[in-house]
Amino acid sequence: MEGADYEVLSVREQLFHERVRECIISTLLFATLYIFCHIALTHFKKPAEFTTVDEEDATVNKIALELCTFTLAVALGAVLLLPFSIISNEVLLSLPRNYYIQWLNGSLIHGLWNLVFLFSNLSLIFLMPFAYFFTESEGFAGSRKGVLARVYETVVMLMLLTLLVLGMVWVASAIVDNNKASRESLYDFWEYYLPYLYSCISFLGVLLLLVCTPLGLARMFSVTGKLLVKPRLLEDLEEQLHCSAFEEAALTRRICNPTSCWLPLDIELLHRQVLALQTQRVLLEKRRKASAWQRNLGYPLAMLCLLVLTGLSVLIVAIHILELLIDEAAMPRGMQGASLGQVSFSKLGSFGAVIQVVLIFYLMVSSVVGFYSSPLFRGLRPRWHDTAMTQIIGNCVCLLVLSSALPVFSRTLGLTRFDLLGDFGRFNWLGNFYIVFLYNAAFAGLTTLCLVKTFTAAVRAELIRAFGLDRLPLPVSGFPRVSKKTQHQ
Template identity: 45%
Template sequence: MDDEEADLREQIFHNNVREQIIFLLLFILLYLFSFMLIEKFRRRDSEDYFTADEDEVKVYRISLWLCTFALAVSLGSALLLPVSIVSNEVLILYPNSYYVKWLNSSLIQGLWNHVFLFSNLSLFVFLPFAYLFSESTGFPGCRGLRGRVYETFIVLFLLGIGMLGLAYVISAWLKGDRSGIDALLNLWTYLPFLYSCVSFVGVLMLLVFTPLGFVRLFGVVGAVLVKPQFLRDLNEEYYVYSLEEATIRRRIDNSAATGASYITPEPMCPGRGDISASVDDSVSDSKAKIVEPDEKQIPLLRLRNGALHAGLNERLHRIVAMRKEVENKRKTSSLQRNVVYPLAMLLLLALTAITVLMVLQNTLELLIGIKALPLSTRQFTLGIASLSKLGWAGATLEAFLILYLHAASLTGLCTPMRALRVLPRARRTPLTRIIALCAVLLAHSTAQPLLVKILGITNFDLLGEFGRIEWLGSFKLVLLYNAIFASTASLCLINKFTASVRRELYNRFKWITDLFTAPETQLHRISNTSRLSMDWSVNEKTETNSDPKPKSQ
């Protein structure tokens, strides 16, 4: 009996060690990938990293490591559900395989618990510490790295007290709790509540950006892949860029030879503002002057101090880059243009339609009472039954849909970030912006499992503390969320594919109404046009038939 208990304890010990090693290896892989991603975008100049002060270098490195940790946790949170679904199907397909015995419910449960714990630490401790540490200067009596650490911890402590007090007020207001000081001092009850509030904000953010990302993905794929010939004439674009390149080269040679400070010859399409757009960033208003010659509303740039030559060179570099890009796309095979692009568009349309149909089905099941709320209280065992009625094929489709939702929400999130000019740029992103982007991505990724479960994309229960978030048990909230998501996604798709048709119908209807509301004006325009054309034809015929020799007197 003692030998059996010893063997059981030894087996539990080995299983625990194996799980910890697997967690460590997964985290190292995610951390290395996150580090390479941040290294691609972080700024490398004297203001951020290369400085003579060793304390500044240490502060920068510590803050960068904390950002990398938070980004690794966000990647792990985004992969939680797909990995769990695939693991369940693998255990069902190969129940007795020696190579998958390490994959069990304890491992997946521990993975969810670790992600939840590290998400809380990153949101409420590591990222605020990284920002405050990078912006700290130290107390007057204690300079150096130690003073900055003291200042950061004190400010973080005061911020934590304020956040806990705010959480206590919000909790008492929502729950109607009139308890005294004992509930206020029970800090561990407010940490999950704070995370619940952050996850709710993340889910609302996904509700806005995911339907927008469905539409934006079509444009992104259309920009990456080469469209067929009937949708995009690459030969015409190539000739246009070639002619514009030749024109700009002649203008550069002319300005270098004559020293002129104005564009010669005059642009044929000056309203486009090609040159003004190219030199707007590099030339101040004092060096640029817009002149309106004669009665023509044609802006001509008269630039001094070599600004015209610099602006033309910058425009030339852009045109050459676009011409080379179009030239490379011209070399794409017809098979790729006529097969890959339509298949990619059909795949995006099919994934979006399947997602909307599954959300509608989940809404109806919630109304009828067939499906339960996403609040999970039971213990899930991996490898017992398939999560989909279609078996491994349906589970694979669910995993792809989850990744597609994540990609769509990220694409939709890039739209306001691009408008606010906070998107990361390669080797030009400062540390404070990296910290803010890591916080946004972490809130976005940790809310992704909640979004998938609310919409009913999968039947996999939320494990750990993810399934115990209280607002997931609100029937009205979940039902309203499903209805809003289905309606907004459908409206975005309808607007995407019918915009051109509706615009053309509107133009035709407007033309017809103008024709009937002002018939005299329309007839007057038509008569004037016909009279001008007749006069032009008569004059042309007269000039053709006229004798070039002078008549004799």
């Protein structure tokens, strides 16, 4: 009996130590993400909103900033969670009995997925609405001014919003699945209501990724072209620098002596032209100073990598579409994967897992680029030391929606065979064949269309600039027509 009691006690101690170890690891990971996000938000916030004479407004903005930092840390954790799980599985496969990686197990990964799911719900449903209402509140009429009065008003507004959203979700559930069991299940707040609400939000995020990712994949070529030095293709940089300097000097003389010309001058337009010429001259000087390796090797390799990654993404999605038509197990909820560290999530082994991780990061960066490039969300783009508090809240909400939908997005497109762990996998619409099939087909079609259009337009524009056709008086496709007023000036 004593031996059996000792074994039970040792098992309990082992489980206790493992639980404590998982809590410490999760806390350290989240603390690292929180510090990184706090530093990032500090560089984008408006300093005037935190150094104002009104101490109450400054306190409210500081509290809202901490809530935004928490939300952004959760969003970053949701982005890193799927690649971290894939890499952990390959490490456990390669080193199954290594003492130094015993802390990396399925219990830890499963716990991290549940924590990210819980914190995502908490941030989307409570923290971010609270931060917005808190910054906009002034306290109820007749109450004493102060932070506490604004907290009371914010709590009341948040309760009313919760009731409104609860009613909308209940009505949506009754319309989609009209039976008594589904409606009664929503009364269980933690087990059914939050996962169902998060499923709706995640579905909206997946639709947003469907629009933003192809646009971002097309924009990645132009963004990379602005960051890198392009090769000299049939062009003379010295001649372009001299022409730019002469044009800038001529415009400067017109601005300094506006009475010397008998035609009326638009001084504001001349100032904009001078700024454009100065920017062009700086870029030309940067290209002239660049080394031959940077100029002739860096840009082509970067463009080739983008083209390969984009083409590989489309190829994987196309193969997944064929698998959906042939095998029902290719559905996001059709495959029940083994536990962590027993089988690889890629048919190519560790090499395929690395490709999956690279593609997931590439698509996430592309979706963010496409999100801020779209006309609807372009005004939400943060500015260095000039981003208002409400704009920071809006950015954090949008990034959290995009990042929370990334695991579902990757699994729906077949980029990874990793089954969603925790409550991320409790989405009913993942089992609908028509939704998944149409989503894959729409992504492949939109990405191919944007890629072909952008790539051919970029090549055509470079050839036009290389042969000097953009300086002709005749309008050239892809370049704006010069107005008569500008020609006279």
